[in-house]
Each structure stands twice: as structure tokens, then as C-alpha cells.
Amino acid sequence: MRFETSTIKDIAKALGLSTSTVSRALRDRYEISEETKKLVLAYAEKVNYRANPIARSLKERRSYAIGIIVSEIANNFFSQVINGIESIAYDKDYHVIISQSHESYKQEKLNVEHLASRSIDGLLIALSSETQDIEYLRSLYAKGLPIVFFDRVPEDFETHKVIANNFKGAFDATEHLILSGKRTIAHLTNSENLSITRERLKGYQAALGKYHIEFRPELVKYCQHGGMHSAELEQAVKELLPLQPDGIFISSDRLTTGCIMALKKTNPEVAHKIAIAGFTNSNLVELFSPSLTSVKQPAFEMGQVATELLISMIEAKRPIAEFETKVLDTELVKIAKQ
């Protein structure tokens, strides 16, 4: 059972032309007479000709495909990033292949290598929370695969990167908690491997500093698996509560929802007494109880910018010398307690 379509050869034969002439007419290249061009285009239209992208890819040695690695598409932040990526990619006639690492280093590496062997033209990646060793990415990059990092980026990798202003986002959220009267503010965050973890921690510390509140390391809890396992979160909450925090600043989407869930499950009586501010792009926060203040990242825009940078790398004639790290502002969405 196979899918049949007409080819350039068919058109050439039908019109008594050579394949090269037909190809040129279709691609509108080189010198070709208006007359034959019209003839070919009309006939192609009639038989509903579609160029075979596989043949084209083979010939041009590129696939017009972009690989994407995120931890999970079920995460609103990432699904919004993907929408941004698609909006640009589609326009420029690339298609995207999405893979999920589920926060696992092994899965991430496997997926990247699978994508690379599928001949993608470039890669957009947000690292998994487990990832420490990016040697495999370096090696692909050295072989000529363009890579742009977004959100979770490595420090020592010379390429384009797109991130949110994590420092400011964290600072604003923490300051908001302080201004609403909280003094014992815990910080629940991701694996220390991640750039976002370090930057957001700094923002948290800076806000405490501004209001002369002592930074207490025991109030900071790291989750190695980014909240993929509920046990991990429950453990963190269990360790945090005896310190009697009156506010928690949480550092990522999955952790924010997971933490509220864990709070409700293990200590429903205190769940409503602790003020929560967290990074999340969930479009359902308005429904949450307890309610929370959220830091929203410009996810769609992040996807767009990253894709533009990647495509510029793919289509660059010469090796790129100057790399950019774009920083996009976050937005603090306060929700009044009901």
C-alpha cells in the first residue's frame, strides 16, 4: 500500500521537456522563458504536483526539520514554547520534531542522538534536570549541528541562548512575599545542575538582602528530579514545615503545582496559611486553591526568538563568530486571596 503522486519526470514526459527545465520552472531559477514556465506551472497545478521533500533533502543534504527537546509537553511552559517555535518554523517552511526527556539524562541523550541520526538541520533544547555531562552535545555541535539552548542552558557552551530574566523574576516574586508581610520564606527549587536554579536562587537571595532578611540555607530545598516524583516533593515539604515558613517561593512549573499538591495531601490544615509564589505558566492558576502568585515566563516569545536564532545559524553561509544570549522579561501575576 503506497502513496502515489506525480513527479517531475512525469511532468517532463507529459510536456515533452527535460526534467531540468521542469525543475527550473518550478523553482523559478535561472533563465527560463515565461512561456514554458507558465506551461509547467499550469500543468503542475492541474496534476496537483508536490515536490518530494525526501528527494530534495537527499540532494540538498538537509532535511528542513528542526529537533526540539523539552522535558515534557504536558507542561504548559513548554507547550507554549513549542507553539512559538512552530509559529516561526512553519513560516520558514521547516517542520519540527518534538522529543521529551521526562527530566532524564539518559532519555535526553537517546532522543538527541536519534534526532541527529534522522538528519535534523538544527536542535532546540532545554536541558533535563538530571543533565550534567553535555559532552555528547559538544560532539554533535563540533560535527556541524547547529544548536540553540533555551530556558535551561549550559554556561560553558558557545552558541546562541534564550532565557528569561530569572534573576528578576525570582527577585520580584520574593519581594512580593516580603511586602505582603512574610519573613520566613522558604525556597523550593530544581536540581542544582540547572542554570535556572542558580539564577533564581540569586534573585531570591537578593530580595531577602534588600529587606535585611537573613538567608537561611536550610530553607532551600532542591529537587533532583524536578518534581517528576511526588515522593521527592512530599519529602521536601516534610522537611520544610517544621521550620514554620510563612511563605514559599517555588522555582518551576512542575514544582509549583507539585508542591501545592503535596501540601494539600500531607498538611491540608496549613496549606492555606502559607503564601505561595512560584514560576508557572499554567493557564489554570486561577482555579487553584490555595491560590498563588505566579511568575510567568514569555514562553511563546522564547520559542520564537530561539527558532529565529537557530534558523539563522542553519542558513548562515559562514561559521558564526558572535553568539547572543537573549534575556526576556518575566511577568508577576498577583492573585488576591479569595
Add this chain to the structure above:
Amino acid sequence: MRFETSTIKDIAKALGLSTSTVSRALRDRYEISEETKKLVLAYAEKVNYRANPIARSLKERRSYAIGIIVSEIANNFFSQVINGIESIAYDKDYHVIISQSHESYKQEKLNVEHLASRSIDGLLIALSSETQDIEYLRSLYAKGLPIVFFDRVPEDFETHKVIANNFKGAFDATEHLILSGKRTIAHLTNSENLSITRERLKGYQAALGKYHIEFRPELVKYCQHGGMHSAELEQAVKELLPLQPDGIFISSDRLTTGCIMALKKTNPEVAHKIAIAGFTNSNLVELFSPSLTSVKQPAFEMGQVATELLISMIEAKRPIAEFETKVLDTELVKIAKQ
């Protein structure tokens, strides 16, 4: 800037063999001596040879790619289906290309045609809420593109389909509302075009019938855009409230969350007085306020089953005569009011 890898030709040259011999050794086909096979495999391993999938696709006239169309990946139901699809596809060495219709017919058609021209081997699709005319799918199907429908399926299309037991899911949810004492139960649902809309309506009616509650058509509100526009939902809620329902049965993921959102926004005082039961696969329902009873679809499994059926169609030697419609059971998750 291009990505360079070694090819069969390179190996053949290095080893003083012909490309055909190398190809056979790698694919382990036909008669080939153990000795040369080992030699080739060892060398291939050494240079980290990866077959070029594009060349293979061109030769074999297939892409090992499966197209997926869903309305949105940000919807938990669909992201879970996609995870199910990937789990099977990956195993069988297919990759998937995901497209979103955003509940728009135009976008859906555009995406499908784009995918088809990208030479996918098969298509998995859940129709958009706007879709009425599936002529374009018929035409692709007639040309030999295998298609499997899931969740939102057309009635008059002879192919494999995978759906949830929508009737029973709707029946159970409605019955649950009735058993908890509700008598005026509204039904908020999707576009009438969709199979799921019709089936769930029947389940709702059957439950009412079983308890001798009169079916009142004015209590049923349709949302043409599946809740993509908040205005649509607010309008429906506005029309429903004067009828003083004490319960609402909602027919899809997006609508369920959207409806609660609309209720809270427009009439916060009654939001907690109306019992809600709805189809949703959100993994955040436990956080919602007001809480609700949810009907969960076996999304992951649905993706797996659909993919298995699709791959069987793709790899079938002869045209398939018998088509199946698999029906999977839903699960009712009750949440105690807090």
C-alpha cells in the same frame, strides 16, 4: 555549515568491498559470509556509521514518520495520547510529527496537507471541533495514505478508530450527580459536529432517563469552538444560570476548566454551590476550587492502540478489508468536597 557523517561508500572504499556487500552486511540480509559481516560491522562501529534515513526513505518510498493532528498539545488529554503514541512509535522505529489544529478546520486541513506533502507514512487524527467536511481526508486516504482516527472520529469513514466509551463515561458522571442529590443538571458540551458530543449527550440523557428526570433541551449548551474563546463559555454560563442548575455535566477537558473559570469570574457566589462533573485528564484537578468529579479517558492507552493499528495498516502487504473500532473504558474520579 553541514553535518558530515560516513556513508556506505566510505566503508566500502576503506574495506575494498562493494557498496552492495556493505549494505547487506549492515542489514543482515541475504547470504553473506560471517567473516565479511563481522569485518564490516566492526568498521562501521569504529567510524560510528549511521545509515542516512533520507536516502533510505527515498529508496524505499516511505519515511518512517507518522503524522499526528490534535487540537492542542497544551491539553493534558492530548499530551497523554501523544505519550502513548510515542511509546509505540519509538519502539518500532518511527518518528512522529505533531501538528495542532487549535480547533480550526482551516488549520487542520492545512496541517494535514502539509504533513502529507512531507511524505508521512500514516496519519493519526482527532478532528477539530469545527470540522464538518472530511472530503480532503477521503481523498488522501483514497490515494493510499493510511489514517486512524482517535477520540473525535467521523461516522462514515471506513478505517480503524479508537475511542473512549463516551456513552458510559457520560452516563456515570451524570448518574453520580443524580446520586448526590442533584436534579437540575445542565450539560455543557462541544460542537455538535463531533462524535464525542453526540455520544456523551446520549449517556447524559440515558442517566436522566434511568432516574425519571425529564430531559430539558434548554439545559444543553453547545460551544462551537470547544472553549477556545472565553467569551463563548461566559455566554453559555450566562444563559445557563437563570435556569438554576444544581449540577453541570461538562463534556470535554478544555470546556471543563474553561467553565469553572467562567463561573468563578462571572458568578463567584454560586460557583461553589453547583456540583460539577466533567471529562478532563488534567493532572491538576486536585488543586481546583471548586472541586469537581472528573471522567478520565485512558489517553495513554488510546495513543498506543491507535498507533498499533496505524502501523499495522502501514506495514500491511495487502489492502485491509476489516476495520476495527476499539472502545476503551473511562474512569470516574470522585473528589470529596473539602
Add this chain to the structure above:
DNA sequence: AAAAAGTGTGCAAACGTTCCCAAAAACGTT
């Protein structure tokens, strides 16, 4: 009127595979 320049077309190779067909090598049988 001949040479030069410009324009439109076709030929053929190439991209990296797979696989049919034929040739060569190895082996066994009389």
C-alpha cells in the same frame, strides 16, 4: 557578413541507499 553576446533548453552526474542480476569463488560429486 561574421563574430560576440545573450537566452533557453537538455544531458548527465550527484545525493546515499537497496536490491536485482550476473559473475566469481568455493565446494562436492561422479
Add this chain to the structure above:
DNA sequence: AACGTTTTTGGGAACGTTTGCACACTTTTT
């Protein structure tokens, strides 16, 4: 030793494009 049979290998076409080069024809220049 000559032949037939089996096993292993190589040659080369094909998949559907793109594109450098050559050729033929037309137009312009000298």
C-alpha cells in the same frame, strides 16, 4: 579432472530531485 551446485561478492540501476556544463538558437555588435 570435469562438471554441477551452492555460497559469496560486485556491477549498476533506481528512488526524485538539483545543478554545472554544453549546446543550439536568437539577438546584438563590430
